[in-house]
Amino acid sequence: MKILLVEDDEVLIAVLTRHLTAQHFTVDVVKDGEMGWTYGSTFEYDLIVLDIVLPKLDGIRLCQRFRAEAYTTPILLLTSQNATTAKVSGLDAGADDYVVKPVDIPELIARIRALLRRSQVNSLPLLAWGELLLNPSTCEVSYNSHPLTLTNKEYELLELMLRDSQHLLSADEILDRLWSSDEFPSEATVRSHIRRLRHKLVSAGAPPDFIATVHGRGYCLKLQDSQLGCQTDLEPQLEPLNSPSAGSSDLDSEQQAQYLTFLNQLWITSKPRNLELLGTLFHFLKALQSGTFNHQVDRLQPQAQQTAHKLVGTLGTLGLTIEMQLARQVESLIGSNPPLSVQQIVILEALLIALEQAIQNTNSIERAPVNANSIDRSISVSAPDRSRIGTKVMIVDDDIECLRSMPQLLKPWGFKVTTLADPLEFWTVLQAMLPDVLVLDVNMPQINGFELCQALRNNLTWRRLPVLFLSAIADPNTQNLAFSFGADDYLCKPVVGVDLANRILNRLQRMSTWVE
Amino acid sequence: MPAKRVLIVDDEESIQTVVQFGIQMVADWSVLIASSGTQGIATALAERPDVILLDVMMPDMDGIATFKALQALPETAEIPVIFLTAKAQTSERRQFNDLGVSGVITKPFNSLDLPDQITKMLDW
Numbered sequence: 001m002k003i004l005l006v007e008d009d010e011v012l013i014a015v016l017t018r019h020l021t022a023q024h025f026t027v028d029v030v031k032d033g034e035m036g037w038t039y040g041s042t043f044e045y046d047l048i049v050l051d052i053v054l055p056k057l058d059g060i061r062l063c064q065r066f067r068a069e070a071y072t073t074p075i076l077l078l079t080s081q082n083a084t085t086a087k088v089s090g091l092d093a094g095a096d097d098y099v100v101k102p103v104d105i106p107e108l109i110a111r112i113r114a115l116l117r118r119s120q121v122n123s124l125p126l127l128a129w130g131e132l133l134l135n136p137s138t139c140e141v142s143y144n145s146h147p148l149t150l151t152n153k154e155y156e157l158l159e160l161m162l163r164d165s166q167h168l169l170s171a172d173e174i175l176d177r178l179w180s181s182d183e184f185p186s187e188a189t190v191r192s193h194i195r196r197l198r199h200k201l202v203s204a205g206a207p208p209d210f211i212a213t214v215h216g217r218g219y220c221l222k223l224q225d226s227q228l229g230c231q232t233d234l235e236p237q238l239e240p241l242n243s244p245s246a247g248s249s250d251l252d253s254e255q256q257a258q259y260l261t262f263l264n265q266l267w268i269t270s271k272p273r274n275l276e277l278l279g280t281l282f283h284f285l286k287a288l289q290s291g292t293f294n295h296q297v298d299r300l301q302p303q304a305q306q307t308a309h310k311l312v313g314t315l316g317t318l319g320l321t322i323e324m325q326l327a328r329q330v331e332s333l334i335g336s337n338p339p340l341s342v343q344q345i346v347i348l349e350a351l352l353i354a355l356e357q358a359i360q361n362t363n364s365i366e367r368a369p370v371n372a373n374s375i376d377r378s379i380s381v382s383a384p385d386r387s388r389i390g391t392k393v394m395i396v397d398d399d400i401e402c403l404r405s406m407p408q409l410l411k412p413w414g415f416k417v418t419t420l421a422d423p424l425e426f427w428t429v430l431q432a433m434l435p436d437v438l439v440l441d442v443n444m445p446q447i448n449g450f451e452l453c454q455a456l457r458n459n460l461t462w463r464r465l466p467v468l469f470l471s472a473i474a475d476p477n478t479q480n481l482a483f484s485f486g487a488d489d490y491l492c493k494p495v496v497g498v499d500l501a502n503r504i505l506n507r508l509q510r511m512s513t514w515v516e
Numbered sequence: 517m518p519a520k521r522v523l524i525v526d527d528e529e530s531i532q533t534v535v536q537f538g539i540q541m542v543a544d545w546s547v548l549i550a551s552s553g554t555q556g557i558a559t560a561l562a563e564r565p566d567v568i569l570l571d572v573m574m575p576d577m578d579g580i581a582t583f584k585a586l587q588a589l590p591e592t593a594e595i596p597v598i599f600l601t602a603k604a605q606t607s608e609r610r611q612f613n614d615l616g617v618s619g620v621i622t623k624p625f626n627s628l629d630l631p632d633q634i635t636k637m638l639d640w
Contacts, residue, residue, distance in 0.1 A: 255541065259628055262537050270530040309573050313602035314528050316624025324624060369624040401610060 001046040001116060001159065002026045002177050006036035006062065007078065008054055012103070016049070019105050024139055024155050025112075028180050033057025037065060040073070044176050047116055051078045052090065060093045067094030074115040078103060106476065107343045113137065114350040127162040128322065129221050132206065134162055137347075140506075143204035145498060147506045153178065154197045161211065161221050170218035194219060256368060263319050263365045274314065274359055280307050281330065281352055288345050297339070305334045311355075319365045326355040332492075336474045343476070393504060394435035396420045396452065397470070398444045402493065406439075409497035415504070423447040435465070437504050440487075442471040442478060450485045457486035466507040470495060522634070523548040523563065525556035525582065526571035526600065531623075535569060538627020545631065553577030557585055560592045567634055569621070572601040572612075583615060596638050600625075 003020060007013050008031045020027050030039050032055040040048055040062075048066070052059040063075055077090040077098040090098050096115055099108050113136060127134040131144040139155065141148040150158065156178050161169065171187040179185050194211060201210050212222040284304035287296045308331035316324035330351050333344060340348065393415045395406050403419040410417050418433050420426065423444045430438075438456070440449035449469060456462045468489040469482045479490045489503050522545055524535045529551070536547040548563055550556035554577055560568060568586070572579035579599055586592040596618040601608070612620050619637035621630070634640070 255628060258541070259538065259626070263534070266530055266533055273528075273530070306573055306575070309602055310528060313571075313600075313623035314530055316602065317531060317534055317627075319624075368628075369626050 001156070001163075002028070002044070002180070003112070004036070004039055004043075004045045004048045005029045006031075006033065006040075006048065006054060006059065007051045008032065009051070012078075012101075015105065016103075016108075019109060020112075021152075023109055024152055024159065026156065026178055026180050028182075031055070033059065033062045036062050039181065040066060040071065041069065043181055045073050046177070047074045047076065047112060049076050049078060049112070050095070052086065053080065060089055063090070063093040063095050074118070076108075076111060076115060104342070107346065110343050110346045110350075114346055117350055117354065127159065129162055130206075130210075132158075132162075132201075132210070134159060142502065143201060143206050145502065146204040147502055147509070148200055148204055149506075149509065150197070150200065153193050154200070157193055157197060161219070168214055168218045168220045173218070260319075260365065260368050263368060267318060267362070267365055270314070270318065271359065271362075274311065275356070277307050277311055278352065278356055278359065280304065281334075282356075284334070285345070285349055285352060288340060288348070301334065305331060308334055315359075316369055319367055319369045320358075320362060321367075321369070323355060323358045323362065326351055326358060330355065341476070390414060390416060391437065391504070391508065392416045392418070392433060392435040393437050393439060394418045394420065394430065394433055395439040395470075396423055396426060396444070396449070397439075397441035398423070399441065402441075402470075409495075410501055410504075413497075413501040413505075415501070423452060426452055430462070437466045437468065437507060439468050439470050439500075439504075442469060442473055442482065450481065453482070453485045453487055466504075468500075468503055468507065470500070520545040520566040520634075520640070521548065521563065522546070522567050522569060523550060523556065523559055523565040524569045525550045525553065525559075525574075525579075526569075527551050527574045528571070531571070531600070534627045535630065538630050542628050543631035553579070553582030553585070556582055557589070557592070560586060560595060561589065564591070565595060567618075567638060568595055568597045569600055569630075569634075570597050570617075572599050580615065583617060587616070598634065598637060 001024075003025050005013065005016060005020075005027055007016070007029070013029055013031075017027050017029060028039055028043070028045070030036050034056040036048075036050065036054070037057065039045075050059040050063060054062070057065075059077055063077065066073070066075065074097075075095045077095045078101055079086050079090060079098055080101040087098055096118075097111050099111060127136065132141070133143075134141045134155075136159065141150055141155065141158065157174065160174065160177060171190040174190050175185060175187070194213075198208065198211055202208055207222075209222050212220055214220065281304055284297075284300045287300055308327055311327035312324055312331055315327055330348065333340070333348050333351065336344065391414070393410060395403060395417060397403050397406075397419070398421055400421060403421055406419055407417040418429065418435065420429050424446055426447070440452055442449045449471070453467050453469075456465055456467065466488045467486065468491060469479075469487050470491050470493060471478070472493045474492045482490050488507055491500060491503060520543070522535075522539055524532055524547060526532055526535070532549045532551070536549065539545050539547050548559055548565055550559045553574055556568065556570065559565075570579045570582060574582075577585075579601075583597055583599075586595065586597065598619040598621055599612050599617050600621050600623060601612075602623040609620055619633075621633060625633075
């Protein structure tokens with residue numbers, strides 16, 4: 001995604017460019033309003049970030065000019081004035097959103113993502129194509145649960161194709177949209193990136209023509225047989241249950257077809273009900289956004305969480321997997337420790353809008369659901385990477401329940417799991433077990449996870465041991481703190497086996513790349 | 517598979533319908549429906565089903581309160597109860613087991629599989 005930044009403050013330019021590039025955005029920077037107009041009207045951008053106070057032509061007038069000339073590119077204003085008048089004149093001039101300086105970078109990036117989603121045909125927070133999943137929030141990409149390690153350009157290329165999956169993209173178009181205006185790549189560059197991307201996709205199990213070439217015209221994602229529903233390939237792997245007389249697991253295709261027809265009929269009548277449930281979530285969002293009625297938020301929160309929970313169960317059981325995943329993200333966000341931060345509220349809004357659109361746009365159900373338990377089982381059948389079998393994972397957590405569940409959760413991946421509830425025994429067990437990966441809880445009695453992590457990073461023998469935090473604490477400050485103590489990754493509880501296993505595998509893969 | 521009578525207690529109509537459809541299609545068991553905990557208890561008392569599928573999260577009287585009320589009544593105490601929930605955390609499953617429920621079925625589910633799942637959970 002390509003962003004034009006019109007800003008004259010060098011320090012802010014440096015900070016914003018660094019963060020936006022880290023999020024895989026391509027950034028063009030110009031320092032006055034006239035140049036802003038020249039670039040914005042010459043090149044194609046997905047979004048424009050405009051400072052209000054600019055030399056030659058101020059941000060408000062530049063914004064008006066873009067709109068008057070029928071440029072519809074989303075515009076986000078940066079204003080140092082928190083006064084309502086400045087915001088109102090900015091929005092009236094045609095801006096889509098504004099952020100007040102000093103800029104809170106995570107909030108700005110979340111707002112940019114939300115604006116980009118709104119302007120896309122595909123506005124889901126998670127982008128999917130067959131077995132391919134791309135999460136723009138975390139920049140993680142996986143194919144059939146296998147994580148893919150991509151370069152910046154490969155990631156941007158894939159994201160562009162996923163967001164614009166309805167269109168054939170010519171090499172010229174790709175060059176315009178992914179390279180900044182001061183770079184001069186050729187079509188051969190696009191071809192070589194496509195080639196490398198294809199190679200990585202194939203290594204992860206994708207068909208060779210996942211990205212199809214239409215000779216002389218461009219590239220597009222090819223429709224896969226398994227296009228609708230991420231469980232497609234999992235079904236044949238479901239273990240047959242032992243009771244054929246019951247017929248329930250060896251159901252013949254005719255029964256499944258009838259079941260699907262029934263689900264589709266049911267969807268016609270239950271769609272309005274699901275939208276109605278969503279309405280109560282928007283009501284809760286409104287209360288959060290108004291910010292002043294804390295008692296009202298407190299009153300609505302349990303009901304909102306319950307509603308989101310209902311949606312997870314109902315949408316999933318109807319076979320709407322993507323909608324269920326969105327509802328699950330909503331449920332987990334609403335259930336996080338109150339009060340929700342501004343950034344979390346922005347994410348919640350984006351999720352709700354995406355969920356609403358997904359429900360509205362679903363006119364037919366393509367695939368009946370697979371049982372939740374069966375999904376776990378079938379993923380576990382397909383997921384183990386033979387080279388990782390025997391990887392030693394040590395988990396330190398004072399939550400006994402969590403510890404008990406971990407060996408079971410990670411068993412399908414062939415990890416050797418050792419659990420430890422008492423952090424005082426940490427060094428003894430560490431030396432005895434010599435783990436390949438360490439998973440730490442944050443809050444523990446006597447010694448907390450941060451202290452252990454810091455001690456490891458100061459220890460010559462153990463300083464490179466991959467450390468993943470697994471904690472119920474979801475707030476960004478704690479996560480940042482973990483990284484500042486040397487964490488490699490941070491996951492929030494509750495966690496599902498496949499997520500934890502993927503993060504562990506990811507970390508090991510990066511370690512081995514680094515060692516090579 | 518011997519004929520059985522199943523009571524589904526869930527405030528979501530679509531879940532009731534899905535459960536009824538799947539069970540009747542595969543096993544031809546009869547399915548009784550209740551939309552709230554209170555209604556579920558009344559139906560259980562009147563009909564004495566072979567098993568109760570009970571949604572955990574319902575407004576007013578949730579699944580856990582309903583289960584405890586059913587346990588407290590001599591007429592319904594012996595009817596096996598299986599929880600339906602969209603949450604599958606181990607700690608919660610354990611909590612459910614400690615309560616004495618006969619099983620937990622996690623949403624999403626394919627209701628064509630329900631008769632088989634229930635049969636296994638209850639050793640029918």
